[in-house]
Amino acid sequence: MTEPSSYHRATADAYDAVAVLYADLARNALDGFPLDRAVLAAFADTVRASGPGPVAELGCGPGSLTAHLRDLGLDVFGVDLSPALLALAREAYPDLRFEIGAMEALDVDDGRLRGIVSWYSVIHAPPRDLPAYFEEFRRVLAPGGTLLLAFFESEGEPATAFDHKVTTAYRWPIDDLAGLAGEAGFTEVGRMLREPGEGERFRRGHLLLRSDT
Secondary structure, three states, X not given: OOOOOOOHHHHHHHHHHOHHHHHHHHOOOOOOOHHHHHHHHHHHHHHHHHOOOEEEEEOOOOOHHHHHHHHOOOEEEEEEOOHHHHXXXXXXXXXXXXXXXXXXXXXXXXXXXXXXXXXXXXXXXOHHHHHHHHHHHHHHEEEEEEEEEEEEEXXXXXXXXXXXXXXXXXXXXXHHHHHHHHHOOEEEEEEEEEOOOOOOOOOEEEEEEEEOO
């Protein structure tokens, strides 16, 4: 496994500093967004159809989405860089497992997972580092396992940094992300784009992918 990238500590520190506020905002993040809930439901259906096994939410933050995936019937645990967010997740959801870790250096055996959700958690990775994330996702997924990515879509522009409220993040062309995933051994199952909702700045992209190896 690769060593965590140099920006990880700064990212974790930034989220630690706003952990309570971020947890409050994330708690109801799916309210009013039926398309987002539908994508997550499709992911859960796809994972269950592929056979039993654990699912990881990578970049789980305060754990509210991990709990939503549990409520969809998945055997799920969460991984995040931020100790403060993980402490809040464990307090709010004591029945779930949460671990500290980096997404491109997971403490997970090869082929162990049936599914991965990365819900706006690859957005802080510099573009040059993102292929390593996909390679790690493929390593830990069982053949036929499912990956769901959610991200800020760049609306015709190349991968572009923007002033995320916590720390620097990137908007991506959906075709470019799908291409990087394909190079790492994933096949696209489906995609969803939705326009910004109230209080949102950018179009949202979602990719449902299958591991081929």
